[in-house]
Amino acid sequence: MSLTSSWQWLLLNIFLFVPIISSSHIPPIVPTCRDKCGNLTIKYPFGSDYGCGHPDFARYIKCTSGELRFSSGTGAYTVSTIDYTTSTIVITDLFMSTCSSMQNSGSFRLDRASPFTLSSQDIFILLGCSRTSPVFDPNEDLCDTGSGLHLCKGLYSCDGVTGIGLEPNGPISSCCVYEPIMEFGSGYGLDLPKLQCSSYASMYGFGGDETDPMKWQFGISLEYNDSYYTETCKDCEASGGFCGFAGFKQSFSCICRGGGNSTTNCYGRGYAWSGTLGHKIRSKISFGGGLLFWVLLLL
Numbered sequence: 538m539s540l541t542s543s544w545q546w547l548l549l550n551i552f553l554f555v556p557i558i559s560s561s562h563i564p565p566i567v568p569t570c571r572d573k574c575g576n577l578t579i580k581y582p583f584g585s586d587y588g589c590g591h592p593d594f595a596r597y598i599k600c601t602s603g604e605l606r607f608s609s610g611t612g613a614y615t616v617s618t619i620d621y622t623t624s625t626i627v628i629t630d631l632f633m634s635t636c637s638s639m640q641n642s643g644s645f646r647l648d649r650a651s652p653f654t655l656s657s658q659d660i661f662i663l664l665g666c667s668r669t670s671p672v673f674d675p676n677e678d679l680c681d682t683g684s685g686l687h688l689c690k691g692l693y694s695c696d697g698v699t700g701i702g703l704e705p706n707g708p709i710s711s712c713c714v715y716e717p718i719m720e721f722g723s724g725y726g727l728d729l730p731k732l733q734c735s736s737y738a739s740m741y742g743f744g745g746d747e748t749d750p751m752k753w754q755f756g757i758s759l760e761y762n763d764s765y766y767t768e769t770c771k772d773c774e775a776s777g778g779f780c781g782f783a784g785f786k787q788s789f790s791c792i793c794r795g796g797g798n799s800t801t802n803c804y805g806r807g808y809a810w811s812g813t814l815g816h817k818i819r820s821k822i823s824f825g826g827g828l829l830f831w832v833l834l835l836l
Contacts, residue, residue, distance in 0.1 A: 570779035570792050574600035580621055581780045582652075582765045589779055591765045592787040593652050607759075611646045617756060624763040625656060627741060627756040634664055634736040636695040636750040642736040645757070647725040655725050656758035658741045662688055663713040665701040665735030672713045672732055685714030691750040692738060701735045769801070776802035 570589035572579055584590025585600040599606050605616040607628045614628040632642045672679045689712035698705055744752035770780040773791035783790035793803035
């Protein structure tokens, strides 16, 4: 047997001697959860990354490039505030009109299956609507013609109306404080092309002054279901972990700051590879790597 063949035979036996670890025994990747996204504090049921928070919320709320985003069928919106005491968030549509800036808007839709509902504080105002718009159908009664006239006058006094082709303090006949008759569960749809309107504004407060539209609080306030906060999650958080989910069934998982996860809490938990399995894996890799190093050195 030649010298080269001898070394080849030795290498083969070394790799046969070192057990190959099945991929099914390698610990799954555990997500890293954060309690901040930009300047917003992130608490359950929300999560900073996939696998954090409650799975019903993970498809709608994501932290992207340091900004918390809410997604629906009509796009992604910035989450500007979260009030955990009232279980509400406020989202901002960049194409929504305000007193200082008005522009052609897209539509807005809140998914029916979403764990969010519109807050009772929300007021939707349609701007630059066509005379033939269905919102002006006298048989439908979709516009608030009482206090709504005050809101339309306020917005149409803003210099921003020039952005949708109107003059400040012009006629408000193309404005509608929208009050749809039909409600679809927790869903809500605002289809501007169908309604033949140029733009919309949404308010959730007057900022203490109903006469000054520059102080009005523009945005969409959404309430969310807070019944997801269980005792198991509270126990997880008390141990310093983040409540999350894992696996195909998206079962509850307590994600620990040290890098591991648990089905209960993080008391006594270390890194994801700690314990007997992690020790065996590191020992085998170290042993096999050391033998390979000496063999290659001898070659």
